[in-house]
Amino acid sequence: MRTEDDPLWYKDAVFYELHVKAYSDSNADGIGDFPGLLTKLDYLHELGVDCLWLLPMYPSPFRDDGYDIADYYSIHQNYGTMEDFRRFLEAAHARGMRVIIELVVNHTSDQHPWFQEARRSRESPLRDWYVWSDTDDRYKEARIIFLDTEKSNWAWDPVSKAYYWHRFFSHQPDLNFDNPAVREEIWKVMDYWLRMGADGFRVDAVPYLIEREGTSCENLVETHDVLRFLRRRLDENHANKVLLAEANQWPADVRPYFGEGNEFHMAFHFPIMPRIFMAVQLEDRKPIVEIMERTPPIPESCQWAIFLRNHDELTLEMVTDEERDYMYDEYAKDPKGRINLGIRRRLASLMGNVRRRVELLNSLLFSLPGTPVIYYGDEIGMGENIYLGDRNGVRTPMQWGGGWNAGFSTADPEQLYLPIISNPVYGYAAVNVESQRRSEDSLLSWMKEIIRLRRSSRVFGRGSLEFLNPENHRVLAYIRRWEDETVLVVTNLSRSAQAVELDLRPFRGAIPIEMFGRNAFPRIGERPYPLTLAPYHFFWFQLRRL
């Protein structure tokens, strides 16, 4: 079913997010690198993922884990040489996998030569590449994102004696996208990596490119102009590439980032994520149904990206104050687990290490509309270390085996970029790839199975979504349809067994085939269709007309 040259490949794909530094260390310096990652491509291929999303691998002072870029045309020496990167790309492509990289251009590092030049003097030719002011009271209506560390979006530059604008850390000055030279330069950066073979970009922090007085400085029409410019250049010069937007906004505000199919191919669906966690905790389908019903349709060529966890905190920006309190109470009782407006924990531990709940969340990830994005380590149920500061607790080394440094590196353990998780529950002796490979019943084996099922049909990536409305609100049920295929997903969100009756009259005569076991269930008739579900259990049925 894989079609290599399909420009819509991203609609059927399974994405996997990883940090090169966290994956595999080939030269024993304690930091993962491209030659190391190359040796793990077979693992990723076997897992069944189609596209790797690499976190920033550029030269950087690492004050925001590489999201503070000091050179857009090179890779950090810790990760290897350009040649290593090329070799990795080729090897991924040889296995039919694609690779997208980070485009972090709302801001640069303050160590970037552009900023160093811009701050040198007010007359510098690069001065206008950044956003300066003599006072710190402009754009007052823009919120502060990194609430735990920043007091203002303006920072004082003692060198040129002026304030510069930054939406994130104060060491990340925002580029000035009103300046056409900046746009041209960013296109040059994109073109450079695309020519090298990158398959696209996850574009960081897109709502904040342009500032205007009297606005929130988010989602401005001028920002969309910039994005359409970059997309136009992309389409004129390359085929089958993808742009994925990080716009942490409500669905109605994300919708414009797809444009008329002329901005982003994909955008993350941020609000669905916390609502999946809320629904299992509340044992109620309402949060999921409501947000999906509030999600506007998107152009045919576009796609949502959905995820359960990523390299950041589990963000609670797109929920109400009450919902946020609820999430904190239920999922971050220890205040150490909180950061900014979110929770810095991993999937398995958020689910209390209950395997059935982890499976349930993955079932939703792989069956709701959109392209699923797996966060590295969650496929084996890794835990986090909330004592590591910032969001580092969810960025620890991948746990490959039960031996020295979890098989991640042969360096001295003290030398690793971050300590490996080592507690008896989530530590590498208990949770690792090698031992899960040996068991058909492991989470890893189960993940391979669900990924295989997901990839067996286009209905999941392309199909429509219709909710059923059974009386039992602890059960979530929906139909996915694409061409002549129909899938029914029924999920028990609760910790106890549930019975449900579904109105399946539109499908009368069809036979539900349970997809994991390929068993036929009773034929659908006129009467309500009864099902019983064990705690946290779910069914994926293909509705087959015979």
Ligand code: GLC
């Ligand atoms: C994005 C990244 C986050 C980073 C921020 C600033 O939100 O996901 O990790 O800190 O941008 O670049």
Ligand code: CA
């Ligand atoms: Ca290394």
